[in-house]
Amino acid sequence: MSDARLEGWVPCRVLFEDGAPRVEWCHLGTQRFTDPFFEQTLERRFRHPFALLFRHQTSMDELVQRHTERPGLPVRGLVFHMSRCGSTLLAQLLAALPRHIVLSEAGPVDLVLRAHLRLPGVTDAQRIAWLRAVVGALGQRRHPEEEAVFLKLDAWHVLELPLLQQAFPGVPWLFLYRDPVEVLASHQNHRGAHMLPGILEPALPGLKQGAQTEMPLEEYGARVLARLCEAGLRGYQERQGPARLLEYRQLAAEGAPLLTDLFGLELTPEDSERLRAASERNAKNPVVPFEDDSAEKARSVSDVSRELAERFIRPVYNALEAERRSR
Known part of the structure; x- marks a missing residue:
């Protein structure tokens, strides 16, 4: 998926399918992470029909590649x-x-950290790369002051x-x-x-x-x-x-x-x-x-x-x- 199509989108879930992680994206637009918890921000966003009905999915490898080009704040x-x-x-x-962008107990972060318990053979190096990529995607500047x-x-x-x-x-x-x-x-x-x-x-x-x-x-x-x-x-x-x-x-x-x-x-x-x-x-x-x-x-x-x-x-x-x- 082209980088332009992911503008305003953030990882909201990490799924494990066929022995590999996939990333589900939610359109967050300009909404900030100001709720006490990450999931509360997503819940508010999903009240908007577009965010509820339309999602993107990419492989984790695509997210890691994107991170090399757009590492985030x-x-x-x-x-x-x-x-x-x-x-x-x-x-x-x-x-x-x-x-500040504050990610408070973000589900995608937790799922990446525990990936080795779901997918045998996952290395620390992979988890580190995935973690940096997820945080980098969540930490993209969406407001000039961030x-x-x-x-x-x-x-x-x-x-x-x-x-x-x-x-x-x-x-x-x-x-x-x-x-x-x-x-x-x-x-x-x-x-x-x-x-x-x-x-x-x-x-x-x-x-x-x-x-x-x-x-x-x-x-x-x-x-x-x-x-x-x-x-x-x-x-x-x-x-x-x-x-x-x-x-x-x-x-x-x-x-x-x-x-x-x-x-x-x-x-x-x-x-x-x-x-x-x-x-x-x-x-x-x-x-x-x-x-x-x-x-x-x-x-x-x-x-x-x-x-x-x-x-x-x-x-x-x-x-x-x-x-x-x-x-």
């Missing part, structure tokens, strides 16, 4: 997290600045941190975490996908085949969260480029200065006002004002979740805090 930051710890707020702060791309990844993508660093060498990244009792309290009310056995391949959280079906649901979730935190800690200890550990309470108190320091943002007075306004809204539901729910989470968590948080996650949380303070 540079990736300036990677956001890793343990989930339910303020990462959506951080993404909304970055997206509040019109010069300058850079930020990736807010799914929680389990911290397990792929070394590969993401190879794909985007030298790009600053951070790992965001929160008191484990508060995180489990949030999942207690509405569990994230990675907290449900069978959604992630057992190899990702480091479990043996079948092990996830042999343990209680709450224990499985606690073990997964501990695994994610261990990966974030290990990545930080082994880092070779700019990186930061960030605890939830730091983000609430010092969000703008921290982003400015790590990602080298230069803020105008208008930028500062945009960040202030974004920080005062509920990140997942921006029409609602932000309210600190830490105390409520600590009160509402079940005894079982509290015990599991202390047994499985607290030790690595304490190690993250010690590492953060020592640096």
Whole structure:
């Protein structure tokens, strides 16, 4: 497909057919990625009849070839997290600045990162090439002021941190975490996908085949969260480029200065006002004002979740805090 026919189109799905990945494209036009999550932007776009009825498909090889000619805007930051710890707020702060394209938990990125689990024989080099091509296509400049791309990844993508660093060498990244009792309290009310056995391949959280079906649901979730935190800690200890550990309470108190320091943002007075306004809204539901729910989470968590948080996650949380303070 000619490059001109893909103007205004972005990858919205990666499909695996006959042992090879294919890319489905959605016409996004000039719509920006300002919703809390990538899928919400697609959902809004699919309300338009043209975007709903007309799609393009290309091979992944065609997308990789296109990337050599149109690499897209540079990736300036990677956001890793343990989930339910303020990462959506951080993404909304970055997206509040019109010069940023923020890809928040984009499905095509996840499918490429897990391609080797669906297609035996896929190499790290292939995944890196596919990942760069997908991000490059999503990060095309569609507004004159756009300058850079930020990736807010799914929680389990911290397990792929070394590969993401190879794909985007030298790009600053951070790992965001929160008191484990508060995180489990949030999942207690509405569990994230990675907290449900069978959604992630057992190899990702480091479990043996079948092990996830042999343990209680709450224990499985606690073990997964501990695994994610261990990966974030290990990545930080082994880092070779700019990186930061960030605890939830730091983000609430010092969000703008921290982003400015790590990602080298230069803020105008208008930028500062945009960040202030974004920080005062509920990140997942921006029409609602932000309210600190830490105390409520600590009160509402079940005894079982509290015990599991202390047994499985607290030790690595304490190690993250010690590492953060020592640096």
